[in-house]
Amino acid sequence: MKPVQYLRPESLSALERCLQQHPQAQLLAGGQSLLAAMRLGLTQPSHLVDLQDLPELQNIQLEDDHVWIGAMVTHARIAAHADLQRQHPMLAQLAAGIADPQVRNVGTLGGSLANNDPAACWPTGVLATGATLMTNQRELPADAFFTDLFTTALLPSEVLLGVRFPVCASAQYVKYEQPASRFALVGVAVTRATRPNNRAVRVAITGLGHGVRRWPQAEAALQAHWSVQALQGLNLPEDWAQSDVHASASYRAHLSAVLCRRAVAADTGESASLRAQAGPAPPWPHNPAPSARPAALLEGAITGSHHLPHPLRSVWQALLDPAVLQPCIAGCDTLQRLDETHYSAVVKVGLGPVSARFVTQIQLTPVRTPDQGEPTECHLHVAGDAGSLGQGSATVVVHMHSETSDNGNPGTRLVWHATPQVSGRLAQLGNRLLQASARSLSGQFFVRLTQVMGSPNMASASGGFFYACCSRLMRWLRYFFKR
Ligand SMILES: Cc1cc2nc3c(=O)[nH]c(=O)nc-3n(C[C@H](O)[C@H](O)[C@H](O)COP(=O)(O)OP(=O)(O)OC[C@H]3O[C@@H](n4cnc5c(N)ncnc54)[C@H](O)[C@@H]3O)c2cc1C
Incomplete structure (x- = not known):
């Protein structure tokens, strides 16, 4: 792993140059979230660009109708500011209620907003006051800034300079702490x-x-x-x-x-x-x-339904064939068949800001085979371990029946229900992010399955695993005798 370079620009223009020159750089405020994420291996910037020497980001200014707080102002400074306590008590109280003195002395308004933790206090204060967020490129109303959990409207090259809070007749923040x-x-x-x-x-x-x-x-x-x-x-x-x-x-x-x-x-x-x-x-x-x-159970089961332009028996056998399955699973580095129904795999999964490597055990249980009639049914139990990041598992029930496609060719309708669960640090990512990732992975699986089954190497999936082994052997023999 390359060492991270530390940069400390002293002006906004120098900062912008740093970001242009190093697209993989990340801004460093107090490091309260960023350094923890780096320690966990969740993010690996090439450079850390420290914002502490930029005077534009450091001031608190009170005007008649608004108050300006720079992005690098710490929670402790906001909490202790006598004029803020008098004229905008909610802002001072909100800051005073954040974490403990250690976090408040280093954590910043801008870092908290850019991070947009779904349990953070500042996004609530900013959204409720209808504040305006100023960046080096534009002004953003609070309603447009917080786009999703841990996600904001900030562009990669954009720096939050500070926030303009309007004066309110009344403003109160009440929190129930974890x-x-x-x-x-x-x-x-x-x-x-x-x-x-x-x-x-x-x-x-x-x-x-x-x-x-x-x-x-x-x-x-x-x-x-x-x-x-x-x-x-x-x-x-x-x-x-x-x-x-x-x-x-x-x-x-x-x-x-x-x-x-x-x-x-x-x-x-x-x-x-x-x-x-x-x-x-x-x-x-x-x-x-x-x-x-x-x-840690994701909210509700995830379901999907796909039409595959292949006869049911071919799809059924393809799903039991590791040579077919591996290229269909996005990020699957290895897939090994342990016995008739058990597999082990190593799969890399991107979950929002996190990249996790799962060592996975898969159990495939055919419940109703094509010989026993339609719809066929197959259960898949997947259990993955991502080490210090946590664990994930899912039970997937797959039903299939024959379905003629629009052009009259035989096809298969495949309907699946998955009940995923995660634990450990991964669970902190929140259901929505995990749901979105699970949906995207499943969607990709069936797109790839259709492609793999339609490829010349898979001219017939009807031989399943046996067919795959034979065709590999034939390719190897042809290669060997050509030499
Ligand atoms: C134990 C603990 C408890 C906490 N409890 C609370 C709480 O109750 N309520 C609450 O609101 N917060 C809480 N926090 C969050 C804390 O207050 C920090 O504000 C937050 O962790 C961000 O840290 P930071 O300001 O040091 O920013 P960093 O960790 O340095 O940066 C965070 C992210 O923001 C980006 N960034 C930083 N500054 C800018 C900028 N000016 N422009 C664009 N991007 C920028 C960074 O690149 C990084 O991606 C807690 C934190 C900890 C560790």
Whole structure:
């Protein structure tokens, strides 16, 4: 592995040159997330470009209608800023509630926003205030900045310079901490604009699992009537939240509504009545209710349906043939047949920002073969170990029946249901990212299967493994006798 080079530009133009010259470089703020990701092998920049010498990114400036905070300002500086505490208490309080003094002394506003952790506090404060993010290339409204979890609208060469927060008539952030990391299990920010004729309300929530988001129903209710009462009976849809090792989706959805009421109560002074209505903080979900889904199980099964322009028997045999399977599995380095139904494989999988190498055991169980009638059924149990990153497994049920294609040729309809599970660090990536990766891998598998089955080397898959061995032997013999 090449050593990482350290660069420390002293002006914006020098910084831009660094990024142009080294496209694999990564910006370094406090390193609180970046260095941890590098240590885990999740990212391998060629250069680290340290932002600490850029004065443009360091200042806090208060104006009549907004406050400017540079991207490199640490959480500790924001928390301790006397004018901010007085004029924009939510920003100072939000910063003061982040993690512990060590993280606050080094972690930065810009790093937190660029990282866009789905449990981070700053994205909520920025989205709820309707702030504007300034980069070296453009201005971005908060609504356009947070595009997905761990993903923002920032381009690879773009540097976040700072954030312009508008002054609000009211702004409150309430978070319920996950006690080990002190990240938000759920955090809710509620703001009300200063304009006398348009007291627009914005509500943003972090910790749901999909990334920060607004809650338009609560905003409409509060705009109609600025009180805790306006929120009574309003529940966050459960499918907006994810279950994980820390809490179930229903717990997170419930907590969001409770925290939203508390944020409003902190402004209206209705705290006492809030307690009577909302009750005490819900108990910590050490043992999620039996109805809650297991912690690292992806939400629901993933299903797919494909038409393959080959007769059912050919498809069936191809699926039992390692010579066919290996090129169909994206990132599959090796696939070895251990016995009739067991295989081992090494597969590299890209999961969003993470690249994981799984040592995988596969068990293939034919349940109903073509000789026994249609639809045929085959079960696939896959268990992969990605070392320190965690483990993944999936049970896939595949059904197939004959289906004539549009041009009258015999074909096969293949329907599959997969129930994937991940644990360890991989589980922290969140269901959405894992779902997207699982879907993309499965989609690629069937596209490749169609291509492999249609290729001249696979003129007939009807011989399955035996056919593949024979054709390899024939190729080898032809090669040998030509020499
Ligand atoms: C134990 C722990 C608990 C935490 N708890 C919380 C919490 O409760 N709430 C919360 O909000 N946060 C929390 N954090 C996050 C922390 O506050 C940091 O802000 C976050 O980890 C980012 O770190 P950093 O600022 O050092 O940026 P880095 O780690 O240096 O950078 C993070 C990413 O942002 C990019 N980047 C940095 N600056 C810029 C820029 N100016 N322009 C473009 N890209 C940039 C980097 O290239 C990198 O990809 C916690 C962190 C830890 C380690």
